[in-house]
Amino acid sequence: MTFARFPLFAGAAFAAAAPAFAQRSTENAVTSATDAFGTSVGNERVGIYNPFMARGFSPVQAGNVRLDGLYFDLQANPGDRMIAGTNVRVGISAQSYPFSAPTGIADYAIRRAGDDAVASLIANANTIGPRSVTIDAQVPVGGGLSIAGGAGLIVERTHFGADQNIVGAALIPRWRRGDAIEIIPFVNWYRIWGGEAQPIYFTSGAFLPPEIERGRYFGPDWARGDLTGLNAGMLGTVRTDGWTFRAGLFRSDLDLGRSFTEIALDTSPDGTADRFIAAERDRTNASWSGEVRASRAIAEGPRLHNVHFTVRGRDQSRRYGGGSSLALGRRPIDEPVPGVAEPDFALGPQTRDEVRQLSYGAGYDMRWRDVGELAFSVQRTDYRKEVETPTGALPVSANRTWLLNATASVHAADWLTFYAGYARGLEESPVAPQVAVNRDEAPPAIITRQMDAGARLILPRGMRLVAGLFDVAKPYFALDTARVFRNLGEVRHRGVELSLAGQPLPGLTAIVGAVFLDGTLTGDARDQGLIGRRPIGWFGRYVNGALDYRVPFVEGLSLDLAYESTSDRAADRLNRFVIPARYVVALGARYRFSIDEAPATLRVQAANLMGSYGWNNVGEGFHYNVPRRFSASLAVDL
Numbered sequence: 001m002t003f004a005r006f007p008l009f010a011g012a013a014f015a016a017a018a019p020a021f022a023q024r025s026t027e028n029a030v031t032s033a034t035d036a037f038g039t040s041v042g043n044e045r046v047g048i049y050n051p052f053m054a055r056g057f058s059p060v061q062a063g064n065v066r067l068d069g070l071y072f073d074l075q076a077n078p079g080d081r082m083i084a085g086t087n088v089r090v091g092i093s094a095q096s097y098p099f100s101a102p103t104g105i106a107d108y109a110i111r112r113a114g115d116d117a118v119a120s121l122i123a124n125a126n127t128i129g130p131r132s133v134t135i136d137a138q139v140p141v142g143g144g145l146s147i148a149g150g151a152g153l154i155v156e157r158t159h160f161g162a163d164q165n166i167v168g169a170a171l172i173p174r175w176r177r178g179d180a181i182e183i184i185p186f187v188n189w190y191r192i193w194g195g196e197a198q199p200i201y202f203t204s205g206a207f208l209p210p211e212i213e214r215g216r217y218f219g220p221d222w223a224r225g226d227l228t229g230l231n232a233g234m235l236g237t238v239r240t241d242g243w244t245f246r247a248g249l250f251r252s253d254l255d256l257g258r259s260f261t262e263i264a265l266d267t268s269p270d271g272t273a274d275r276f277i278a279a280e281r282d283r284t285n286a287s288w289s290g291e292v293r294a295s296r297a298i299a300e301g302p303r304l305h306n307v308h309f310t311v312r313g314r315d316q317s318r319r320y321g322g323g324s325s326l327a328l329g330r331r332p333i334d335e336p337v338p339g340v341a342e343p344d345f346a347l348g349p350q351t352r353d354e355v356r357q358l359s360y361g362a363g364y365d366m367r368w369r370d371v372g373e374l375a376f377s378v379q380r381t382d383y384r385k386e387v388e389t390p391t392g393a394l395p396v397s398a399n400r401t402w403l404l405n406a407t408a409s410v411h412a413a414d415w416l417t418f419y420a421g422y423a424r425g426l427e428e429s430p431v432a433p434q435v436a437v438n439r440d441e442a443p444p445a446i447i448t449r450q451m452d453a454g455a456r457l458i459l460p461r462g463m464r465l466v467a468g469l470f471d472v473a474k475p476y477f478a479l480d481t482a483r484v485f486r487n488l489g490e491v492r493h494r495g496v497e498l499s500l501a502g503q504p505l506p507g508l509t510a511i512v513g514a515v516f517l518d519g520t521l522t523g524d525a526r527d528q529g530l531i532g533r534r535p536i537g538w539f540g541r542y543v544n545g546a547l548d549y550r551v552p553f554v555e556g557l558s559l560d561l562a563y564e565s566t567s568d569r570a571a572d573r574l575n576r577f578v579i580p581a582r583y584v585v586a587l588g589a590r591y592r593f594s595i596d597e598a599p600a601t602l603r604v605q606a607a608n609l610m611g612s613y614g615w616n617n618v619g620e621g622f623h624y625n626v627p628r629r630f631s632a633s634l635a636v637d638l
Helices: none
Strands: 039-041 044-046 065-067 083-089 105-110 118-126 129-142 145-157 163-177 181-196 200-203 224-240 243-267 272-300 303-320 324-332 351-368 372-389 397-413 416-427 446-458 464-479 485-505 508-522 541-550 557-566 582-595 598-607 615-618 621-624 629-637
Touching: 039 083, 372 416
Parallel strands: 065 105, 200 243
Antiparallel strands: 039 044, 083 105, 118 129, 118 629, 129 145, 145 163, 163 181, 181 224, 200 621, 224 243, 243 272, 272 303, 272 324, 303 351, 351 372, 372 397, 397 416, 416 446, 446 464, 464 485, 485 508, 508 541, 541 557, 557 582, 582 598, 598 629, 615 621
16 A cells, blocks of 8 residues: 555655744745755645655655654654654755765654644645644643644545545653753654555556546455554754764654555556456564764854764664465456455465664864855765575675765855765665565665755845756666566666745745756666666656745735646656656645634645646556645644
């Protein structure tokens, strides 16, 4: 089942721009963003990147997640009960960021309870999507202690016709002693049940599946899964005598009790396919992770020097496999299958793997007022992976290597800054998809590298333009002709990224971004004609823009426009055909008012206004996109 797309898991604006906890009526992704590289608030986002896609790769999959700047091995997605903000750090926004990594950093900021007693109630309704009631609150206790928490109940009708239910809750105490000490324990739990999985369609030739009616589920009604997610841990900060000591210890668990996937193989142009239901039970992903960091700041006239020492690590375990499948026969992909009884799936023994990784390093950055910034760091990482399959243990995969990164920027003028950077990383390789013969198999870790450079310009009226170049290279894993997921060569993404952000007119906020990508594959598999020049899912252009306008003659009213477009995308490994380019437009409005002196915001939006029909890649399979939908929400701060 695919749950990460659900708005419960969406992040918000990064910490510096995030609203105070529980003040949900003020949330606005467009006005919170400072660039177009990736900001989300509640279930809205703006920008060309997000934690699951940056420069054509996934920071989450690469293990480049941070919680309040500290290393976090994320398994269960945190939601906006727990998270106040997320910022995708690439290019100039990664300058002087300690221990950066290739493909960007997904930097989550935890919600912090403040000094005022506040509660926010949010109700949401959609023609397609979640219908929910959630509440967040913070209560100051005294003696430096304040407690934040929240809970939500959500019922969703998905865009492919499935129904699922979600409950979640978070508790986040915060204790402070002035500015010297801060301790934040937290726990965030959620459960999802009843949701059928979106089907995956594989065609028998170089063509897309035929268009079918969206919003209907055609699989058996018993193919409903359930999962439980947990994130818990503690953050601590101590400042003394110029030193800042930070520590974080985190537990992240994802437990899938039942999981089903509907697969349509050899789909013909008339929509007939061999349909299957794959079943799996008791699959778990669990991890302990954390970091201890000591930083020293030394001021020297116009220069500020910072040194950092870090130890970070993780102990991750997974249990998976042992699944079974049921053939539903060859039939149209949009034909319901009533009367098919749930079989007693013969589930087999499972595979277990464990990853232990320990890294330690040192870094230095210098910020010279009106001149520029310089930063570099070095880490030594020790990686070890053990896999126990039902037929025996696989050879241990181990890697000990040095990781280097460096960044620099120069303030050429008050309005112009140049920047450049280099990073080398060790990442988890992608996990084999459900349709692979060796599904769920996780190959050894991979070495990645990234170079980037660009400039930031301050334009009239405070508009900020960032233009950058990047070059990222990684080993390439995909399905071969026998549907075995393996290393087929190297993938290299080179491109141009643009961000324009600011307020060009009073009351008007504009966030516009674009990435132009040249993705290429090299290696033996390409030389042998097993794969084409472009990786599956490659797109040459992606544009994301949003406008928010406060209407001057109607107090409390603002109108917004969002635009998203994607060029043609490579649809198969041989590049024989493409997913056509498409664009999506959304229109919305916010009205801010008071209910018995309580601030409130009514939000309405029409998304995919033109009803554009399109397909998204799932390896060499396809999902269709979300159709036109309307939503309304009410947030009240009590």
